[in-house]
Amino acid sequence: MTTTSNVPAYGRFGGFGGRYVPEALIPALEQLEEVWRKAVVDPEFVGELERLHRTYTGRPSLITEVPRFAEHCGGARIILKREDLNHTGSHKINNVLGQALLTKRMGKTRVIAETGAGQHGVATATAAALLGLECVVYMGRKDTERQALNVARMRLLGATVVPVDNGSKTLKDAVNEAFRDWVANVATTHYVLGTVTGPHPFPEMVRDFHRVIGVEARQQVLDLVGRLPDAVLACVGGGSNAIGIFHRFIDDRSVRLIGFEAGGEGVASGKHAARFSAGIPGVLHGAFTYVMQDEDGQTVESHSVSAGLDYPSVGPEHAHLLESGRAEYRPVTDDEAMEAFSLLSRTEGILPAIESAHALAGAIKVGRELGPDAVLLVNLSGRGDKDVHTAAEWFGLIDGEGATRLPDDDGAKGMGVQQ
Amino acid sequence: MSVDSVFEKCRADGRPALIGYLPVGFPSVEGSITAMKVLVDSGVDIVEIGVPYSDPVMDGPVIQDAAVRALAAGVHLTDIFTAAREVSDAGAGALVMTYWNPVLRYGVERFAADLAAAGGAGLITPDLIPDEAGDWIAAADAHDLDKVFLVAPSSTPERLSAVTARCRGFVYATAVMGVTGARASVGEAADALVSRTREHTDLPVCVGLGVSTGDQAAEVGRYADGVIVGSALVRCLTEADSEEQGLEALGALARELADGVRRSRA
Numbered sequence: 001m002t003t004t005s006n007v008p009a010y011g012r013f014g015g016f017g018g019r020y021v022p023e024a025l026i027p028a029l030e031q032l033e034e035v036w037r038k039a040v041v042d043p044e045f046v047g048e049l050e051r052l053h054r055t056y057t058g059r060p061s062l063i064t065e066v067p068r069f070a071e072h073c074g075g076a077r078i079i080l081k082r083e084d085l086n087h088t089g090s091h092k093i094n095n096v097l098g099q100a101l102l103t104k105r106m107g108k109t110r111v112i113a114e115t116g117a118g119q120h121g122v123a124t125a126t127a128a129a130l131l132g133l134e135c136v137v138y139m140g141r142k143d144t145e146r147q148a149l150n151v152a153r154m155r156l157l158g159a160t161v162v163p164v165d166n167g168s169k170t171l172k173d174a175v176n177e178a179f180r181d182w183v184a185n186v187a188t189t190h191y192v193l194g195t196v197t198g199p200h201p202f203p204e205m206v207r208d209f210h211r212v213i214g215v216e217a218r219q220q221v222l223d224l225v226g227r228l229p230d231a232v233l234a235c236v237g238g239g240s241n242a243i244g245i246f247h248r249f250i251d252d253r254s255v256r257l258i259g260f261e262a263g264g265e266g267v268a269s270g271k272h273a274a275r276f277s278a279g280i281p282g283v284l285h286g287a288f289t290y291v292m293q294d295e296d297g298q299t300v301e302s303h304s305v306s307a308g309l310d311y312p313s314v315g316p317e318h319a320h321l322l323e324s325g326r327a328e329y330r331p332v333t334d335d336e337a338m339e340a341f342s343l344l345s346r347t348e349g350i351l352p353a354i355e356s357a358h359a360l361a362g363a364i365k366v367g368r369e370l371g372p373d374a375v376l377l378v379n380l381s382g383r384g385d386k387d388v389h390t391a392a393e394w395f396g397l398i399d400g401e402g403a404t405r406l407p408d409d410d411g412a413k414g415m416g417v418q419q
Numbered sequence: 420m421s422v423d424s425v426f427e428k429c430r431a432d433g434r435p436a437l438i439g440y441l442p443v444g445f446p447s448v449e450g451s452i453t454a455m456k457v458l459v460d461s462g463v464d465i466v467e468i469g470v471p472y473s474d475p476v477m478d479g480p481v482i483q484d485a486a487v488r489a490l491a492a493g494v495h496l497t498d499i500f501t502a503a504r505e506v507s508d509a510g511a512g513a514l515v516m517t518y519w520n521p522v523l524r525y526g527v528e529r530f531a532a533d534l535a536a537a538g539g540a541g542l543i544t545p546d547l548i549p550d551e552a553g554d555w556i557a558a559a560d561a562h563d564l565d566k567v568f569l570v571a572p573s574s575t576p577e578r579l580s581a582v583t584a585r586c587r588g589f590v591y592a593t594a595v596m597g598v599t600g601a602r603a604s605v606g607e608a609a610d611a612l613v614s615r616t617r618e619h620t621d622l623p624v625c626v627g628l629g630v631s632t633g634d635q636a637a638e639v640g641r642y643a644d645g646v647i648v649g650s651a652l653v654r655c656l657t658e659a660d661s662e663e664q665g666l667e668a669l670g671a672l673a674r675e676l677a678d679g680v681r682r683s684r685a
Contacts (some may be wrong), residue, residue, distance in 0.1 A: 010550075018551050020519055022477050024571030024596055026548060026578055166483060172474065179476040184597035186573065283520045283546075284474060296496045297524030299473040 011200025016316035073367025090382030116171035117308035118150025120194030195238025196315035199286030210244025262304035263331030353382030440649035444494025462677025479600030507538030541565025602629035633679035640683025
């Protein structure tokens with residue numbers, strides 16, 4: 001690849017990664033890297049983060065085997081890593097607590113964040129409340145509408161939510177706005193970037209804060225089934241939950257690592273966020289990685305029923321895992337994800353986040369490919385409470401205007417309980 | 420005209436250079452080139468030809484708005500070469516300002532070759548730091564193009580030294596910590612940054628971000644080798660009721676700024 005032939009390997013995963021940001025931010029990135037590298041070998045920092053994981057987040061998170069769901073997965077054993085049970089309802093809190101502690105160490109008093117589904121924004125608002133930091137969250141207008149519950153949660157936690165009306169009004173535009181804020185306020189403000197992309201050191205640092213997912217899960221699976229899983233599955237938006245569960249398994253060459261991107265209405269439709277199916281390497285938001293772009297290098301808007309996966313780029317380490325052949329990535333359509341959402345809810349009593357439902361849909365496919373002897377570890381990265389409105393609309397339980405009156409269940413008919 | 424000869428001429432006149440930014444493609448490719456020629460006719464020494472980009476993280480609302488409208492109107496990257504040719508033929512320096520991905524997509528070496536062939540002087544790269552610019556530096560050197568990297572009030576002495584060592588043409592000093600857009604006051608940070616930058620380089624140091632009036636241009640011109648104006652010029656076009664009115668307002672502001680740089684050291 002000629003585009004990377006002359007650049008140093010610093011902050012790179014293979015040829016991917018780097019630091020493509022305005023010069024004004026370089027000192028802040030250098031400070032962040034220095035403070036972070038010192039902190040992770042400082043027993044006080046490590047101890048404080050572990051204490052928060054244990055007493056606040058609820059780590060270690062459980063694993064749950066789901067046999068009734070597995071009946072639909074070719075009989076393979078399916079084990080879920082329950083990041084949905086973390087405080088704030090997703091894996092995002094792992095990274096946010098780490099970065100919030102670093103913010104204090106840097107002597108900064110304000111944090112900003114971008115959010116798509118709202119999970120990262122909620123986690124950041126939570127950590128800011130816990131540690132007494134001012135918090136501003138940028139969120140695309142379209143996402144504030146489809147994730148209204150999370151907007152309310154952030155405001156209840158004392159954060160300011162700024163709807164972003166530029167561009168596609170989704171996650172990528174929220175990131176742009178967060179960068180603009182950061183350039184102007186970098187002296188007092190830390191940008192709590194929510195995924196494993198952006199300029200170095202974010203992809204590596206955010207990965208390391210999420211690595212606990214795979215470290216716990218690997219031992220838990222060994223304890224439960226006496227061997228490593230055949231495959232580890234996760235959804236991939238920016239890719240933080242996926243890299244978090246993948247990373248501990250990278251040296252276990254027998255374990256397949258499979259990421260599932262948002263296939264939206266199908267890759268052929270053009271309305272998707274399948275960067276590894278339709279993107280090519282380029283630069284977006286500070287990193288050289290796969291980007292959905294046109295022939296002029298303009299970013300192409302992504303589409304997904306899932307706000308958290310609706311992003312035209314992906315973490316650079318995933319690009320490296322793809323090109324090196326260590327991981328594989330496949331698209332899952334909106335329809336497939338929603339079917340898996342419904343299936344897990346009805347067979348196991350667990351409402352997954354729509355993002356995580358993409359990994360569940362992947363488990364249905366991969367389980368059928370590998371058959372009943374296979375053991376699949378699936379990262380259930382978040383819970384579906386925030387998605388109740390979207391899912392209820394999708395399945396026709398409420399009308400499009402969001403009216404609160406529900407139609408009667410089929411089973412209720414003739415039983416004299418209708419009004 | 421090369422950027423070097425522009426600064427030579429300005430030095431001989433005992434004044435700073437005036438550098439004006441406009442995006443190609445707003446209100447149309449042709450209309451934007453006409454506007455760039457108005458800048459040249461009104462006393463602008465170097466035209467910064469902007470490439471509209473979908474994700475301009477260094478830009479404030481005025482330039483974002485123009486970029487969105489230019490892209491909607493169908494501008495393409497190759498239009499930059501037409502603009503560079505026309506600006507250069509009109510007698511001004513033609514520097515292209517672009518975010519990095521469009522160049523990467525086009526091919527760095529191919530872009531440098533085509534820009535040089537069109538009479539372009541070089542590139543200003545707001546999101547490409549020299550540390551990541553190996554391919555661009557090689558291509559620019561091969562095609563005799565200027566490489567304008569940015570320094571900021573936050574830049575440490577180590578960064579100032581590293582960045583200025585890789586610049587050719589001039590050094591772009593961002594006056595404030597923030598995005599593009601007119602500001603009531605350019606601030607003291609700019610003056611200090613120019614002094615700090617000069618400790619590391621003999622290249623001209625030009626100041627941008629926030630300048631919108633002749634008086635501000637005169638003030639900045641007292642200590643900088645060049646005054647860069649963007650959003651205030653762009654707004655003349657985006658807020659006009661008609662193209663004619665926009666060009667009139669643009670010419671008037673450019674003349675005011677040109678007058679400002681000419682009286683800055685009087």
